[in-house]
Amino acid sequence: MNFDIDYLRSQLNDVQYQAVLGYDGPQLLLAGAGSGKTRVLTYKLASLVRNRGVAPHQVLAVTFTNKAAREMKTRVAKILETPCSFPWLGTFHSVCARILRMYAEHLGYTSSFTIYDRDDQKRLVKKILKQAGDEKIKPESVIYNISNFKNNYISFDGAAAMASGGYDLRIAKYYSQYQKGLKANNAMDFDDLIFLTISLLKQQEEVRERFKNSVRYVLIDEFQDTNKAQFQLIQLLLGPHNNITVVGDDDQSIYGWRGAEVTNILNFGDYFSNLNTVKMEQNYRSTKNILGVASSVIKHNRERHNKTIWTANDDGEKIVLLENENENQEAEKIIRQLKNDDTFSNGETAIFYRTNAQSRVLEDQLRRHNIPYMVLGGIRFYDRKEVKDVLAYLHVLVNPKDSVSFGRIINTPRRGIGNKTIEMFTDMALQNNTTLFEAFCTVENAYNGTAAEKKIASFLKIYRALEAAVQQESSLAEKVDAVIELSGYHAFLKESGIEDDRDRLENVAEFVAAAADFENRNPGKGLAEFLQEISLYTQEDEVKVRQSSVTLMTVHSAKGLEFSRVFLTGLEDGLFPLIRDADNADIEEERRLFYVAVTRAEKKLVLSFATSRRTWGNAVFADPSRFINEIEPHFLTRETGMARVTAPKTGRHYEPVEDQYIPNYEEECEGPAFFQGQHVQHKLFGMGTILKTEGFGESARLVIRFQDGNPKKMIPKFAKLTVLD
DNA sequence: TTCAAAGTTGTTTTT
């Protein structure tokens, strides 16, 4: 159909168009920010299906985040005007998880394996370190080392073989024990998803051939941030035709600290003799001034491919540089700048920072100004303790070998089964070479046993009930709800009386709603699939209201996104570039990070720094970032005016709040007003006196001393309080 | 076994 070719021409420039048509053989698109790399990949995918008769399941397309994958799916469906499913479009991790679910048995796992997150990994490593009696080494650094090995596809034997010195040997030993522990638990960590898929493809010739034959085209976005293991994986999946398109920008490589190898993209030609390299030089995203700032800074890097980049867009506004005395003034001035635009909360404004901790001051100030915002990063919904507790129950029910999750649920909620009992049964299990669960089962019917045994027997009774509930023919949400109910978790939260537990109960209810939602979106899929989706969830996936708020995030999470207005904050030497250890600082990667941040902006860019910043309680002074000095001055307008700002009250001003804030103007004025010294009545705690008030309406928080003498924090929105005065 | 109080860590960045 000619229509499609004309359509392609109308949507792409010449170079992009040629890149899309270069279907066969290896192709590398090395191009600067905003040049349409992702766009080319998207149109290529659509065109392969439409013009080349390639079936969706024959394309392996890898994106950096799940969100990017979803967007690509949506775009392609729109271009093709038909919804179609691409089973092999996703992140490396989700694609691998899918492969492993199909073939886990070949590796000695079952297909219902659990994916361990950071927290689970830490629990397992801690257990190993405790057994080894090694308290000196931090679990985090063990995890970090193991992860490095896996990113380079080095097994524990390999790690032991290349060890030099006692420390290396210890790490190798823990790596080996950790890996065996994971396998015994029928669990994999994030890096295993890649690692074990490589192992699978290496070991199982039929599986490998199956993929090589069925995958006709491979497309990879953000190739500059792939690691060695991922590169190996691609080589194993790629058929003899070498139909592979990789896309990236070496200047945007910002995950070196996690094993990403820029050389994957820079030396790509070494692996494919007939490589077709395409360079795209026109930027469609940003104004000339924004691009000027980006280029003038990035050219200070020595290890890079020099690239021309230009734009037909306007000069646009000059870049504003805000100079501030401290972080509060910075936040205040940003908000003032932001309010210059009356469309500041239409979802097209973003505030970036180098470290997550910096978001707090900005949040405080935004809330104070009643500006709706959302924060990416920090604690995700599924990372909350109460949600993870419920998840642990579900994980055990899907994968009974998951001892880490099992350890989490034994005494949650409190059942009087403490450390000592657990230790005793762990020893017993170790001696009989069984699992802790099996050790428990030996006293399942011992009603005449010790107090501890009775408690275990009653726990097992609960466990059996949970098993039965999950087997039932019922909806996913009903099953989840039954687990929360039967485990006693619901009652525990409801009756605890601690104010925070009321919030937790709401989150648990929200989790049941999430299960219902999952079932809606994926009819026919069950608990195991639900758990996998959650395990692979990323920050970006949290459904939040970008449309009507200001978005706050780290520069790392901003990769690949674009915003009309961008505020880049905390530009102080030592913070951005972040220098923790002067000898090992990677300034070039920091500079690339700066480049990524700046090139997210379409129309307006504001840079800011603070001469002093409060860190761990005391003010730290710093010079403006060296990157600011690298900007050619004619792009900038400096704003020095040290306007007085109202410093927030010192002390406890910050309360942990939802990572999303939408002011509710009506309710702000409603509800009874509380004051210090007022007497109130609470359903559970009886009469009390208000010691302290904070905030108003929905966001109000109170500290109340009840009859028992203990002050308690309460939120009147949830706590049913009756005013007595 | 459990809770509260004292002590101690940490801030990169995340799929």
Added chain:
DNA sequence: CAACTTTGAA
């Protein structure tokens, strides 16, 4: 500074 972990008393 604040979140987390360990310690000690009941």
